[in-house]
Amino acid sequence: xxxxxxxxxxxxxxxxxxxxxxxxxxxxxxxxxxxxxxxxxxxxxxxxxxxxxxxxxxxxxxxxxxxxxxxxxxxxxxxxxxxxxxxxxxxxxxxxxxxxxxxxxxxxxxxxxxxxxx
Amino acid sequence: xxxxxxxxxxxxxxxxxxxxxxxxxxxxxxxxxxxxxxxxxxxxxxxxxxxxxxxxxxxxxxxxxxxxxxxxxxxxxxxxxxxxxxxxxxxxxxxxxxxxxxxxxxxxxxxxxxxxxx
Amino acid sequence: xxxxxxxxxxxxxxxxxxxxxxxxxxxxxxxxxxxxxxxxxxxxxxxxxxxxxxxxxxxxxxxxxxxxxxxxxxxxxxxxxxxxxxxxxxxxxxxxxxxxxxxxxxxxxxxxxxxxxx
Amino acid sequence: xxxxxxxxxxxxxxxxxxxxxxxxxxxxxxxxxxxxxxxxxxxxxxxxxxxxxxxxxxxxxxxxxxxxxxxxxxxxxxxxxxxxxxxxxxxxxxxxxxxxxxxxxxxxxxxxxxxxxx
Numbered sequence: 001x002x003x004x005x006x007x008x009x010x011x012x013x014x015x016x017x018x019x020x021x022x023x024x025x026x027x028x029x030x031x032x033x034x035x036x037x038x039x040x041x042x043x044x045x046x047x048x049x050x051x052x053x054x055x056x057x058x059x060x061x062x063x064x065x066x067x068x069x070x071x072x073x074x075x076x077x078x079x080x081x082x083x084x085x086x087x088x089x090x091x092x093x094x095x096x097x098x099x100x101x102x103x104x105x106x107x108x109x110x111x112x113x114x115x116x117x118x
Numbered sequence: 119x120x121x122x123x124x125x126x127x128x129x130x131x132x133x134x135x136x137x138x139x140x141x142x143x144x145x146x147x148x149x150x151x152x153x154x155x156x157x158x159x160x161x162x163x164x165x166x167x168x169x170x171x172x173x174x175x176x177x178x179x180x181x182x183x184x185x186x187x188x189x190x191x192x193x194x195x196x197x198x199x200x201x202x203x204x205x206x207x208x209x210x211x212x213x214x215x216x217x218x219x220x221x222x223x224x225x226x227x228x229x230x231x232x233x234x235x236x
Numbered sequence: 237x238x239x240x241x242x243x244x245x246x247x248x249x250x251x252x253x254x255x256x257x258x259x260x261x262x263x264x265x266x267x268x269x270x271x272x273x274x275x276x277x278x279x280x281x282x283x284x285x286x287x288x289x290x291x292x293x294x295x296x297x298x299x300x301x302x303x304x305x306x307x308x309x310x311x312x313x314x315x316x317x318x319x320x321x322x323x324x325x326x327x328x329x330x331x332x333x334x335x336x337x338x339x340x341x342x343x344x345x346x347x348x349x350x351x352x353x354x
Numbered sequence: 355x356x357x358x359x360x361x362x363x364x365x366x367x368x369x370x371x372x373x374x375x376x377x378x379x380x381x382x383x384x385x386x387x388x389x390x391x392x393x394x395x396x397x398x399x400x401x402x403x404x405x406x407x408x409x410x411x412x413x414x415x416x417x418x419x420x421x422x423x424x425x426x427x428x429x430x431x432x433x434x435x436x437x438x439x440x441x442x443x444x445x446x447x448x449x450x451x452x453x454x455x456x457x458x459x460x461x462x463x464x465x466x467x468x469x470x471x472x
Contacts, residue, residue: 194470198463198466198470201463202459205459205462205463209455219442219446220442222445223442223445226462227434227437227438227441230437230466233466233470234430234434
């Protein structure tokens with residue numbers, strides 16, 4: 001994994017070739033489940049804060065690792081759900097992503113290959 | 119992964135058999151790198167907030183997945199570093215964890231098996 | 237992973253709902269690269285035999301693990317390549333698999349979820 | 355994963371620093387379970403042959419991927435079992451591996467990091 005990350009912790013918001021089009025009001029694969037997605041991310045953020053408190057409190061290493069694993073599992077589910085929504089969105093021809101079978105396959109597979117190698 | 123998680127997002131702070139002893143001022147495998155660990159977790163928390171903003175801004179799915187992958191990779195490094203510190207700490211006989219070769223091996227391997235199956 | 241396996245080591249050849257149709261001369265997502273696929277699998281089989289020889293020769297544990305990791309990486313590439321061929325094949329409407337966007341997405345995502353959890 | 359592999363499929367039997375000492379009659383972490391290990395590897399070899407037959411028989415892609423996943427899970431278990439045996443063997447001071455806590459930790463963690471990144 002060599003995603004570059006900004007020093008302030010904010011994800012580097014580089015624009016993909018599709019990302020730029022009229023940002024902010026685009027229909028995405030996750031649009032219908034946006035609230036659920038945001039609440040899962042809020043919960044994950046709370047879990048990270050909890051892990052920080054565990055470190056501050058000198059908690060047992062293995063217990064901290066267990067919590068980190070729980071966060072990773074939660075993030076993995078978010079990833080799968082985003083990819084599923086995106087793939088269906090593209091296959092239904094809803095736009096904003098690749099629109100040929102070849103490009104759709106290439107995009108999904110490159111994400112999957114990346115998810116595999118973590 | 120079926121770690122139970124409290125509804126408020128805070129990790130469930132269940133006590134492991136070793137965790138309870140005089141919490142708060144125990145020497146842990148991560149004690150010497152605690153500041154570094156906390157700053158990595160703070161950065162990860164910032165990344166999660168950045169991902170929430172991407173969702174709020176209807177950003178491109180694949181770009182969001184990319185950022186989630188970056189967080190997972192960062193968490194994976196934190197996990198490895200915690201496990202490494204813990205294992206060395208135990209092998210050096212610094213206490214707070216298992217103190218026989220059999221128990222030390224069993225503890226490390228159960229964490230590794232869990233990390234593998236994510 | 238709890239795939240049941242027959243005792244003789246042969247994969248359990250359970251029929252999926254799509255597998256049964258006129259077996260043996262069906263066009264598959266991997267048909268055009270069948271020779272390459274078979275040669276990769278033959279090489280992997282040779283690697284497994286090499287690992288058996290290492291065990292018989294009491295070779296160093298870590299060196300054996302290294303070879304197993306190489307086999308797993310090779311298998312992972314075969315999996316990705318099969319999935320890519322299959323997805324494209326389905327999206328192009330070549331038959332033998334699911335033919336609605338919903339079913340295609342569900343099939344790919346269930347494979348990906350399984351690959352993730354290994 | 356960039357383990358180099360010989361063209362004939364045999365794992366490259368490079369010598370690690372520990373591997374060379376009086377090969378063939380050394381006590382290893384897996385010595386007591388050598389028969390079990392060999393029979394698991396023989397079964398895996400049979401599974402690979404079964405996968406080749408599935409490809410030759412034009413079987414359904416997803417079914418082939420399922421079998422590959424079963425092999426990867428079986429290999430993962432072999433890896434964990436080898437690492438566990440090795441770690442215990444080293445911590446008990448049985449020789450043939452690193453003999454300081456620092457070197458033992460470094461060796462185990464480098465294997466784990468490699469297993470994670472597959």
